[in-house]
Amino acid sequence: MADVSLVDVGKRFGAVEAIRNLSLSIADGEFVVLLGPTGAGKTTTLRLIAGLERPDQGSVVIRGRDVTGELPAERDVAFVFQQYSLYPHLTVYDNLAFPLRSPARRMDEAFIRRRVQQVAELLHIEQKLTNRATALSGGEMQRVAIGRALVREPAVYLMDEPLSSLDAKLRAELRLELKRIQRELGTTILYVTHDQIEAMTMADRIGVMSEGRLIQLGTPREIYERPNSAYVASRLGTPAINLVPAELLASQSAPLEARTVGLRTEHIRIFSADHSGPRARVHWVEHLGDQNHVHLKLDSHSLVTLADPAQELKAGDEVALEFLQPLYFDQSGNRIAADGVLA
Amino acid sequence: MAEIKLEAVAKSFGAFAAVKGASFTVDHGSFFVVLGPSGCGKTTTLRMIAGLELPTSGRILLDGDDVTSLPASARDIAFVFQLFALYPHMNVRENIGFPLKCQNFPRAEIRKSVEEAARLLRIDHLLDRRVGGLSGGDRQRVALGRAIVRRPKAFLMDEPLGALDSEFRRLMCGELRALHDRIDATSIYITHDQLEAMAMADRIAVMNQGRVEQIGSPQEIYDRPKTMFVADFIGAPPMSFLKVHTAPRRGDRVIWIDGARVEMPELFEGRAEGKFALGVRPENVAFADSSQLRGRVIGAEYLGTTQIVTVTTAGGQVKARLPSGKPVQVGETVGLRLRSDKLSLFDAASGAVLSSALDGGGRHG
Numbered sequence: 001m002a003d004v005s006l007v008d009v010g011k012r013f014g015a016v017e018a019i020r021n022l023s024l025s026i027a028d029g030e031f032v033v034l035l036g037p038t039g040a041g042k043t044t045t046l047r048l049i050a051g052l053e054r055p056d057q058g059s060v061v062i063r064g065r066d067v068t069g070e071l072p073a074e075r076d077v078a079f080v081f082q083q084y085s086l087y088p089h090l091t092v093y094d095n096l097a098f099p100l101r102s103p104a105r106r107m108d109e110a111f112i113r114r115r116v117q118q119v120a121e122l123l124h125i126e127q128k129l130t131n132r133a134t135a136l137s138g139g140e141m142q143r144v145a146i147g148r149a150l151v152r153e154p155a156v157y158l159m160d161e162p163l164s165s166l167d168a169k170l171r172a173e174l175r176l177e178l179k180r181i182q183r184e185l186g187t188t189i190l191y192v193t194h195d196q197i198e199a200m201t202m203a204d205r206i207g208v209m210s211e212g213r214l215i216q217l218g219t220p221r222e223i224y225e226r227p228n229s230a231y232v233a234s235r236l237g238t239p240a241i242n243l244v245p246a247e248l249l250a251s252q253s254a255p256l257e258a259r260t261v262g263l264r265t266e267h268i269r270i271f272s273a274d275h276s277g278p279r280a281r282v283h284w285v286e287h288l289g290d291q292n293h294v295h296l297k298l299d300s301h302s303l304v305t306l307a308d309p310a311q312e313l314k315a316g317d318e319v320a321l322e323f324l325q326p327l328y329f330d331q332s333g334n335r336i337a338a339d340g341v342l343a
Numbered sequence: 344m345a346e347i348k349l350e351a352v353a354k355s356f357g358a359f360a361a362v363k364g365a366s367f368t369v370d371h372g373s374f375f376v377v378l379g380p381s382g383c384g385k386t387t388t389l390r391m392i393a394g395l396e397l398p399t400s401g402r403i404l405l406d407g408d409d410v411t412s413l414p415a416s417a418r419d420i421a422f423v424f425q426l427f428a429l430y431p432h433m434n435v436r437e438n439i440g441f442p443l444k445c446q447n448f449p450r451a452e453i454r455k456s457v458e459e460a461a462r463l464l465r466i467d468h469l470l471d472r473r474v475g476g477l478s479g480g481d482r483q484r485v486a487l488g489r490a491i492v493r494r495p496k497a498f499l500m501d502e503p504l505g506a507l508d509s510e511f512r513r514l515m516c517g518e519l520r521a522l523h524d525r526i527d528a529t530s531i532y533i534t535h536d537q538l539e540a541m542a543m544a545d546r547i548a549v550m551n552q553g554r555v556e557q558i559g560s561p562q563e564i565y566d567r568p569k570t571m572f573v574a575d576f577i578g579a580p581p582m583s584f585l586k587v588h589t590a591p592r593r594g595d596r597v598i599w600i601d602g603a604r605v606e607m608p609e610l611f612e613g614r615a616e617g618k619f620a621l622g623v624r625p626e627n628v629a630f631a632d633s634s635q636l637r638g639r640v641i642g643a644e645y646l647g648t649t650q651i652v653t654v655t656t657a658g659g660q661v662k663a664r665l666p667s668g669k670p671v672q673v674g675e676t677v678g679l680r681l682r683s684d685k686l687s688l689f690d691a692a693s694g695a696v697l698s699s700a701l702d703g704g705g706r707h708g
Contacts, residue, residue: 038479038511138381167380167535168579197579201644224647237647266648266666287562291626306648 003028003188004049004156009058011044011212018044020212022058026156029186031179033199035235036209042192045209046158049190051075063155073104076155080162084145086133093129096120096147119147122181139170146178150185159191163198175201196236200224208232230333233262239293239304242268246328248301249278255328255336262327265305270294270313275320282317296321345406345419345496345529346371347392352401354387361387363553364401369497369531369546374523376532376540379550380576385533388550389499392531393422405496421495423503429474429485435461436470439488446493460492463525480511487522497529504539516542537577541565549573565624567701568687571694574622580651582622584689585658590616591688591697598688601657603635606683608700618691621658625651627682628663634678643671654679 004026011019019041026032034042047053049060051072059068067075078099086095096116100107107115120126123143128136133144142162149157163171163178179202182189193199199206200220207217208231216228227233233241242263246254249261271277283295285307292307298321307313328336347369354362362384369375377385390396392403394415403411410418429438437444440457448456461467464484469477474485483503490498503519504512520543523530534540540547541561548558549572557569568574574582585600592613598605598621605621638656650667653660654677661679665671688697 167576168537169380169576169581172580197646200646220645220647224645264648266668287565 003030003063004190005061006045006049007059007061009048009055009060011041011048011053011055018212019048019055022212022214024207024214024217026188026190029188031182031189031191031202031204032207033191033193033203033205034207034209035193035196035199037194039211040209041212042209043160044212046079046160046190046192049075049156050077050079050158052079078149078152078154078157080146080149080157080159082161082164084141084165086141086144086148088132088134090133091129092120092125092131092133092136092144095133095144096129096151099148099152115151119150122150122184123147123177139166139174142166142170142174143177146174150181150187153187156188156190159189161193162191164193164195171195171198178202196238200236208235226335227262227327228335230260230262230329230335233327233329233335237264238291239265239306241265241327242303242305243329244298244301244303248299249323249326254326257330257336258328259331260329260333261323262329263303263323264325264327267324267326268303268305269322269324270296270305270308270311271320271322273318273320275322277320277322280319280321282313282315282319284315285313346404347497347529347531348404348407349388349392350402350404352388352391352398352403354384354391354396355399360553362391362398365548365550365555366401367548367555367558369529372527372529373545374520374530374532374543376534376544376547377550378534378537378540378547378576380535382552383550384553385550386501389422389501389531389533393420393499394418395422419496421490421493421498423487423490423498423500429482429489431473431475434471434473435466435477435485435488438474438485439470439492442489442493456492456494457488460488463491463522464488480515483515484518487519491522491526491528494526497531498523500530500532502534503532504534504536512536512539513542519543537579549576551576566685567696568622569696571620571622571689571691574687574689578624580625580662582624582687583628583659583661584620584622584691585656585661586691587619587621587658588617589619590614591619600636603637603657605636605681605686607686607688608684610688611698611700611702614690614697619697620689620691621681622687622689622696623661623681624685625662625664627685628661629680629682630663630665630669631678631680634680636679636681637676638679640671640673640675640677642673 006022006024009019009022034045036042048055051070059066062076093116096119097112100112120129125140125143128140146162163174175198203220205217206220206223208215210231216223216232224236230243243260246258246261278298280296280298283297286293294305294307294313296303330336349365349367351364351366353364365388379385391398394413402409405418436457439460440453443453443456461470464487466481466484469481474482504515516539544561546558547561547564549556551572557564557573565577587598587600591610593610595610596606598607638654640652641655642653644651645667649664652663652665652671687701
C-alpha cells in the first residue's frame with residue numbers, strides 16, 4: 001500500500017515552473033531519496049507533501065486520503081529541516097516532548113515520558129535528556145532535531161538535507177543510524193539530498209530530479225548501472241562518469257544512433273604503451289586522500305579515472321586504454337542499449 | 344603576501360581552555376587550512392590571528408613583527424566570515440568598493456581597484472547589477488571581492504562555504520584556490536570539511552580539543568596520521584583500527600593479531616607491553632582466502648563504483664573498499680590482506696603513532 005502519492009503535481013512560482021507533472025508513490029516502510037542539484041524541485045516536493053505549498057495542479061494523497069486542500073497540521077507528516085531548530089531555553093527532554101504536548105494532540109505525560117525515553121535511546125542521547133539544548137554538540141543537536149520528528153508516528157517523515165551541516169565523520173555515523181532506525185521502526189521516509197553517498201547508502205529507491213521533473217526512479221543499483229540518460233549517469237559516481245563524443249571511440253562497436261559514450265572509472269583499464277588500444281597521455285595525478293584521480297588526455301578530451309594504487313603513473317606517461325561496458329547515449333541524451341534499442 | 348607565525352598561542356575563556364598552545368608557521372603565498380570538529384578551537388585561533396581575541400599567552404608574528412596586542416584594524420588582514428552580509432540597497436560595484444570608501448580612498452582609485460577585483464573574480468559584467476537579483480555563487484563572489492579589494496597581506500576565512508550546498512561548495516573550492524593563486528595571497532582557511540581541506544590546502548593543521556594534532560600536506564595527513572584522532576577524523580569512511588595487546592620492539596616488521604600474522608612497516612621505536620591499534624585505510628584492505636587474518640562480513644554498502652564492506656575480526660571491525668562488482672555475502676567468513684607498506688601502529692592509550700618505515704625510511708618523530 002502506498003503511504004504517500006503525488007499524482008501529476010505541478011507548481012509554479014511566478015515565471016518559474018518549480019515542479020512539472022510529478023507523479024511519485026512511496027510505499028509503506030520505504031526510504032525514498034530525492035537527489036538533484038539546487039533548483040531541481042526537491043525541497044518544493046517535500047513542501048507540497050507537507051502542505052507548506054499548494055500545488056497548482058494534481059493531488060497529494062496520504063494513506064489513501066486526498067489531502068491536497070488540507071492544512072499542514074491536518075496532514076499526518078513530520079518535517080526535519082536542514083538547520084536544526086531547537087528551543088534553546090528548553091532541555092533536550094522538553095524539546096523532544098514538545099510535539100506531543102501540542103494542544104491538538106494532548107497526550108498524557110506518562111505516555112510522553114515513555115515515548116521520549118524510547119526515542120532518546122534509539123538516537124543514543126538518553127544521557128543528555130536533562131541538558132539544555134544549547135549545551136550539545138552539533139551532532140547531538142541534529143539528533144535531537146531528528147528525534148523531535150521521531151517521537152510522533154506520522155504516515156511519513158519528510159527530511160530536507162538533515163545531515164548536510166555536520167562534519168564528515170558525524171554525517172557517516174548518523175547516516176548509518178538513520179537507516180538502522182528506519183529499518184527497526186519500519187517508517188516511511190522521503191529524504192532530500194545533494195549527497196550521492198547518502199542516496200546510495202540509505203535509499204530503497206532514488207528519484208533523480210532535474211528542473212522540476214523526476215527523471216528516473218529506481219534502486220541505487222538500477223540508477224547507477226542502468227541510468228536512463230546521460231544526465232542521470234552523471235549524477236552518480238566519484239569521479240563522475242566520463243562523457244565523450246562517440247566518434248572519439250571509433251574502434252568500439254557503438255550503435256549507430258550513439259552520439260555520446262559514457263565511461264565509468266571502473267570501466268577504464270590502463271595498460272602500458274606497448275599494449276594495443278586507444279592511446280592516451282597522463283596529464284596529472286591528483287591526490288585527494290582516499291582517492292587518487294588520474295587525469296588522462298585522449299586526443300583533446302580529458303578522462304578522469306581512479307588510480308590503481310599498485311600502478312605507478314606519472315604526468316607525461318603514454319598509456320594504452322581499454323573500455324569495458326560503455327554506456328551509449330543518443331542525441332537527446334537518452335541511453336540506448338548496446339544493441340541499439342532505447343533503454 | 345605575508346608570513347604568519349604562531350608561537351605557543353593559548354586562549355582561555357574563564358576555566359575553559361579553548362586553545363592550548365598552538366604553534367605553526369604559514370609561509371608567504373601558501374594556502375593553510377585549519378581542520379577540526381566543532382569546538383576544537385579553530386575559530387578562536389583564527390580570531391586571535393585577526394586580532395578579534397587577545398591570546399592568554401603566546402605570540403603572533405606577521406612578517407616577523409609581533410602583532411599579538413595590536414587591534415584588528417592595525418593588522419593588514421582581511422577576514423571573510425561564514426555568513427556574508429551584502430548591503431542590499433547597493434549594487435555590486437558599491438558593495439565591493441565599500442571598504443575603500445570607508446577609508447576615504449580617492450574615487451578614481453576605488454573605481455580602478457573595484458574593477459580589478461571584479462575581473463579577478465570574473466564578475467566584471469555584473470558591476471552595475473543590484474545584489475538582490477544575483478545567484479548564490481555570484482553573491483559569494485561579490486563578498487570575496489569586498490575582501491580582496493583592499494589587497495590585504497593575508498586572508499582569513501572562517502567556513503566561508505559552510506552555508507552552500509555541497510555541489511556548489513566543490514565548485515567554489517576550485518575558484519577560491521584559483522583566486523588565491525592569481526592574487527598571490529597568504530590564506531588561512533577554517534573548515535570541518537575534509538574534502539575542502541584536501542582539495543585546497545598546501546598544508547593542513549588538524550585541531551582537536553584546543554591542540555594542534557598534526558601539520559602536514561594533505562597527502563601526509565591522510566597517509567601518515569600522527570594520532571588516532573587524525574586517522575579517524577580524515578577519510579570517508581575513516582581508518583579502521585585492529586586492537587592488539589603486545590609489546591612492540593624496534594625493528595619489528597610483523598604483528599600478530601589473535602594468532603594471525605600481519606606484515607607492517609618496520610618499527611623505529613619500541614614500547615612496553617600494552618594496548619595498541621593497527622590502523623588501516625579501507626582502500627588498503629583486500630579479500631584473500633589464503634590470509635590468516637579472518638573475519639565475518641556483517642554489512643556491505645553499495646556506492647556504485649565501489650562498495651564498503653564491514654568485516655568483524657578478532658581485533659575489531661575493519662572496513663574494506665572493494666570494487667562493487669565483487670560478490671559479497673553477509674555472514675560469510677573471509678580472509679583479509681592488509682597492504683603491508685601502508686599500515687600505522689598506534690599506542691592505544693595515548694593515541695600517538697609509533698615511528699616506522701612509513702615515515703619515509705628516515706628516523707624522525
